[in-house]
Amino acid sequence: MLVLTRKTGQKIIIANEIEVTILETKGDSVKIGIEAPKQITIYREEIFEEIKKSNRLATQDAETARLNKAIEAVNLIKTSPPAKEG
Amino acid sequence: MANKIIQTARFGEVSVDEDRIINFIEPILGFSDSARYVILDHAEDSPFKWLQSADDPELAFVVTNPKLFDIDYEFTLSDETAEHLALHSADDALVMTIVNIPQEDPSKMTTNLLGPIVVNQASRKALQVVLHDSGYSTKTRLIPDEVLQQQPKGASSVSSPASADKGE
Numbered sequence: 001m002l003v004l005t006r007k008t009g010q011k012i013i014i015a016n017e018i019e020v021t022i023l024e025t026k027g028d029s030v031k032i033g034i035e036a037p038k039q040i041t042i043y044r045e046e047i048f049e050e051i052k053k054s055n056r057l058a059t060q061d062a063e064t065a066r067l068n069k070a071i072e073a074v075n076l077i078k079t080s081p082p083a084k085e086g
Numbered sequence: 087m088a089n090k091i092i093q094t095a096r097f098g099e100v101s102v103d104e105d106r107i108i109n110f111i112e113p114i115l116g117f118s119d120s121a122r123y124v125i126l127d128h129a130e131d132s133p134f135k136w137l138q139s140a141d142d143p144e145l146a147f148v149v150t151n152p153k154l155f156d157i158d159y160e161f162t163l164s165d166e167t168a169e170h171l172a173l174h175s176a177d178d179a180l181v182m183t184i185v186n187i188p189q190e191d192p193s194k195m196t197t198n199l200l201g202p203i204v205v206n207q208a209s210r211k212a213l214q215v216v217l218h219d220s221g222y223s224t225k226t227r228l229i230p231d232e233v234l235q236q237q238p239k240g241a242s243s244v245s246s247p248a249s250a251d252k253g254e
Contacts, residue, residue, distance in 0.1 A: 043216055047218065048216070051200060051214070055147070055201075056116050061187040062096075062136070062147055066187045066189065067192075069192035070187050073234070074228075
């Protein structure tokens, strides 16, 4: 891993087209500004991992039989009028 | 108009109009081998559709429109994302969210509001957008517990006698 020390306001340039600026440091957090071409997507790592995991689980979950059961549950909601008890 | 045969694990061979193939400009996160998908209907009146990969027969997602479940769902795409999708009018955008259906209890299905799929219907470019700082979750229940609990016992026998066994 390349390790660089920067001061607030200083930048690093990646591959001639991505600019990373250290905007502010406060306690143990660092505010970073990133300027990159629009086709480059930037994620917070934990969100990236969470969505990946959710996607992976979703395709395992995508069974026709299970979906049919889910639809039964939906239809049940639709056919029974809400808030009518006794 | 050319038709294309797509091999699928769940539905066998499916013939679709080439115009219906959507192209992910970046892969759905975790599935970098698949860029082309088709949206297949599940059943008439079903709130769900299938997002089936045209590159991998095994790969498919159940998707929905959260608004069909009365979920308040709105977001603004960043200019960069809209430009990336070549999306110039909100009318061209088709938004769907991926559904997770737990095996133990399918009625407790959830959907991922944090990472919706946005399709530009004009260009058929698509992207899983990550809504940083939106407060949306990857696991929003489609039918909340309160609503599920409102179901009187035996209601299922009224609406669908053939499939009343819910398999506790």
